[in-house]
Amino acid sequence: MYTFLPLIALALSPVSLVQGKSLMFTHAHKVAVKHSAGLARDLRVAFGSILATQPSSSSSNLNFYCVGSDGEGVSMPSSGNSSSSPTTNGNATSTGSAAPSSTSVPSSSWKVANSYSGQTFFNGWSFYTSADPTNGNVQYVDQTTAQSAGLIEINSNGNAVMRVETTPQVQTNRQSVRITTQATFDGGLVIMDAVHMPTGCGTWPAFWTNGPNWPAGGEIDIIEGVNNYTNNQATIHTNPGCILPSTSSTLLNMSGTLVASTDCSAAQTGNQGCGVRSNSSVSFGSGFNGIGGGVYAMLWDNSGISVYFFPRGSIPSDISARAPQPQNWPAPMANFPSTDCNPYQYFNTHSAIFDTTLCGDWAGSAWSGTGVPGQSVSCAQQTGFSTCSAFVQASGGSFSQAYWEVSSVTIYQNTS
Numbered sequence: 080m081y082t083f084l085p086l087i088a089l090a091l092s093p094v095s096l097v098q099g100k101s102l103m104f105t106h107a108h109k110v111a112v113k114h115s116a117g118l119a120r121d122l123r124v125a126f127g128s129i130l131a132t133q134p135s136s137s138s139s140n141l142n143f144y145c146v147g148s149d150g151e152g153v154s155m156p157s158s159g160n161s162s163s164s165p166t167t168n169g170n171a172t173s174t175g176s177a178a179p180s181s182t183s184v185p186s187s188s189w190k191v192a193n194s195y196s197g198q199t200f201f202n203g204w205s206f207y208t209s210a211d212p213t214n215g216n217v218q219y220v221d222q223t224t225a226q227s228a229g230l231i232e233i234n235s236n237g238n239a240v241m242r243v244e245t246t247p248q249v250q251t252n253r254q255s256v257r258i259t260t261q262a263t264f265d266g267g268l269v270i271m272d273a274v275h276m277p278t279g280c281g282t283w284p285a286f287w288t289n290g291p292n293w294p295a296g297g298e299i300d301i302i303e304g305v306n307n308y309t310n311n312q313a314t315i316h317t318n319p320g321c322i323l324p325s326t327s328s329t330l331l332n333m334s335g336t337l338v339a340s341t342d343c344s345a346a347q348t349g350n351q352g353c354g355v356r357s358n359s360s361v362s363f364g365s366g367f368n369g370i371g372g373g374v375y376a377m378l379w380d381n382s383g384i385s386v387y388f389f390p391r392g393s394i395p396s397d398i399s400a401r402a403p404q405p406q407n408w409p410a411p412m413a414n415f416p417s418t419d420c421n422p423y424q425y426f427n428t429h430s431a432i433f434d435t436t437l438c439g440d441w442a443g444s445a446w447s448g449t450g451v452p453g454q455s456v457s458c459a460q461q462t463g464f465s466t467c468s469a470f471v472q473a474s475g476g477s478f479s480q481a482y483w484e485v486s487s488v489t490i491y492q493n494t495s
Contacts, residue, residue, distance in 0.1 A: 141165060196239075203260060211252075213439040216253060242256070273367075282478070284481075294317055297426030302314060311411035313386040322417075357413075371391040
């Protein structure tokens with residue numbers, strides 16, 4: 080267990096953006112340098128409110144995580160019937176991301192290494208139970224507690240559900256769930272199919288992968304956002320030396336918009352890394368949930384690291400057939416090419432992680448902010464609470480939508 084000195088989030092107004100960013104980066108850099116790599120393990124920062132083309136009236140915010148290692152996965156009881164079949168590693172296969180194509184799908188060199196779905200979805204995940212390192216108003220609980228409290232289940236559709244506690248009032252923190260794959264990987268293709276993700280004021284969900292000795296092992300944020308945001312942000316954090324060759328979405332061959340920096344190192348960017356925000360309003364939160372979700376894919380190979388989003392109804396048939404052909408997919412939402420960032424030098428030994436925290440260094444700091452897609456009215460104005468933590472403690476019923484519903488997570492390795 081590690082103790083972290085939290086970074087102070089600095090508010091930036093559109094008028095003083097340059098001055099504010101300079102102050103914030105300088106302060107965060109001093110803190111990052113002060114701490115050793117061991118103490119900084121899994122420190123992670125996402126500047127969610129800064130868009131190059133989209134000014135915000137609230138602050139950009141710093142946040143970080145650390146990975147837990149305790150807990151074992153076991154088969155979960157279902158609240159209804161579901162169908163699944165076992166794979167060679169003892170986990171259930173995916174029930175499919177989309178309707179099968181009427182045409183045959185070519186064979187793929189990408190083969191399943193680990194698969195999580197159906198009744199045994201939670202097999203092979205560890206439940207993190209330490210204090211939230213992002214200073215959120217949550218207490219992560221072990222699997223037994225989560226199951227008895229109704230925070231996890233396999234529902235009647237055969238999907239894994241991970242909830243936040245909805246007790247009307249709590250004195251301090253609400254119970255929540257954070258899980259990490261026990262299996263690790265170096266390179267590969269991670270495909271996650273979900274029909275619902277946490278949303279609403281106070282929420283801060285993420286699906287990401289992380290290596291050891293942060294930032295030496297690198298971090299890849301696949302899904303992340305806060306409060307009522309509707310556009311996903313994907314970010315990488317690395318050791319010094321990982322650089323993007325351009326700020327242009329066209330030259331980077333991606334559909335999203337780069338946030339602020341082409342330098343992806345934690346130390347040299349005040350822990351900001353390289354962030355890309357999706358231009359799709361259905362890629363996160365209520366927008367995502369409103370279309371029945373979709374599929375996120377993270378490709379990590381010699382060409383670099385890419386994050387793809389496929390809305391429900393637009394999922395490639397090769398993904399549904401478990402024979403992925405990423406070379407045939409359209410441009411990714413986010414692309415971090417290997418031009419000046421060797422993906423096997425700056426990233427290694429990753430695990431996949433789900434979590435939902437409340438408030439904390441990002442959602443709490445953005446509480447009074449507007450100007451980000453989905454957040455036209457601040458959470459302070461919407462809820463009538465001046466602080467995020469006060470809202471969380473008094474408003475359990477408001478977190479009925481603060482849950483993940485995941486059909487499958489599949490990790491592939493290239494055999495070619």
